[in-house]
Amino acid sequence: MGRGPSIEGRKNAEDAKRAKVFTKLIREITVATRSGVADPAGNPRLRAAMDKALAANMTKDTIERAIKRGSGADGGADMQELRYEGYGPAGIALIIDCFTDNPTRTVADVRHALTRHGGNLGTSGSVAFQFTRCGELVFATRGDEAAEEKVLEAALEAGADDVVNEHGESTVLCAPEDFETVQQALSAAGLESEHAGVSMRPNNRVAVPEDAQETLATLLEKLDALDDVSEVYHNALLT
Numbered sequence: 001m002g003r004g005p006s007i008e009g010r011k012n013a014e015d016a017k018r019a020k021v022f023t024k025l026i027r028e029i030t031v032a033t034r035s036g037v038a039d040p041a042g043n044p045r046l047r048a049a050m051d052k053a054l055a056a057n058m059t060k061d062t063i064e065r066a067i068k069r070g071s072g073a074d075g076g077a078d079m080q081e082l083r084y085e086g087y088g089p090a091g092i093a094l095i096i097d098c099f100t101d102n103p104t105r106t107v108a109d110v111r112h113a114l115t116r117h118g119g120n121l122g123t124s125g126s127v128a129f130q131f132t133r134c135g136e137l138v139f140a141t142r143g144d145e146a147a148e149e150k151v152l153e154a155a156l157e158a159g160a161d162d163v164v165n166e167h168g169e170s171t172v173l174c175a176p177e178d179f180e181t182v183q184q185a186l187s188a189a190g191l192e193s194e195h196a197g198v199s200m201r202p203n204n205r206v207a208v209p210e211d212a213q214e215t216l217a218t219l220l221e222k223l224d225a226l227d228d229v230s231e232v233y234h235n236a237l238l239t
Contacts, residue, residue, distance in 0.1 A: 018056075023227050025053045026066040027099035031081050033070025044180050046070075048197060084110050085127045088219050088234065089118035089212035093127035095200050095233040096223060106228040113226065117219035118212065130235055131200040134161075135179030137172040137186060138195040141165070151191060158185030169194070173201070202235035 029049045036043035040050055046067070053063050070079070078101040086094045094114075100106040111121050137155075141147040151170040152163045160174040160182050174182045176198045183196055208216055216236060223232045 020225070020227065021056055022053075022058060022062070024099075024230055025049070025056060025058060026062065026069075027079060027228075028230055029053060029063060029066035030070040030079050031099050033067050034079065035081075038067050038071045048180075052197075082106060083124075084121060085124060086110075086114055086121045087119050087127070088114070088236070089215045090206075090208050092119075092206060092208065092216060092234055092236045093130045093202070094119065094223075095127065095131060095231075096229060097231040097233075098226075098228045099230050100228040102228075106226075109226050109228065110223070113219060113222040117222065118215045119219055128200075130204070131202050131233060133176055133198065134201050135172075135174040135176055135182060136195070136197060136199050136201065137174075137183060137193045139170045139172070139191060140168065140194050141170045142168045150189075151186075154186050154189040154191055155182070157189075158182045199231070200233040202233070204235065205237035206235050207237045 029046065032043065032046040032049040035045060038046075040047035050063055053066075054060075080100055080103060082098045082100060082103060084096040084098065084107065086096065088094050096110055098106050098110070107121075114120055139147075139151050141151060148163075148165050148170050151172065155163050155172040155174075158174075158181065159178055160172045162173045164171045164173065172182065172186065179196075179198055183193075186193070220232060220234065223229050
């Protein structure tokens, strides 16, 4: 009779996954600090990155070290923010945001993942026109009409642009510059989001042929696993 993974093995896998998440968050905090000031009160992007880190149970000491790096200490000055555009299987549009101290390594890793899984790297601007930068706050309403109505009322009161209800979630959309105000208003209304941030939202979703779905899923997984990759946006209609 076969034995499943040991408790120690599962713990090691969980620790490795947690470390990878922390690596991405630390880089995000570092670059956010560089893009503004080291004080979150005067740097909304840094404050949002810190909120994500705290939600992932990162210690305040680790966050402070990342801010210190972003201020120019401990090699943080070498970190860069890069965006790559490309295509996945079946012509799916991809935007890949990265934080890196070695652009040569990063573009090689991204290109390798794309070419190995039915995609290719495009030029700057080749797919960005298919996306709109906006604030997004996602709430798990699970098809509950009363919950959806509560989110809608609070969102409109907060000055959001729209609310989209699909797949058991209510997604509040707003202008990037209004994101922080809307987020604070929804939080004050007692609503806790599953995910929140400024992202690149596709203008239209594209159905993926059945024979390309597994390859696309693998590609997205491989890109997300790269330490230098912070976010991957796509216009695939995933079911």
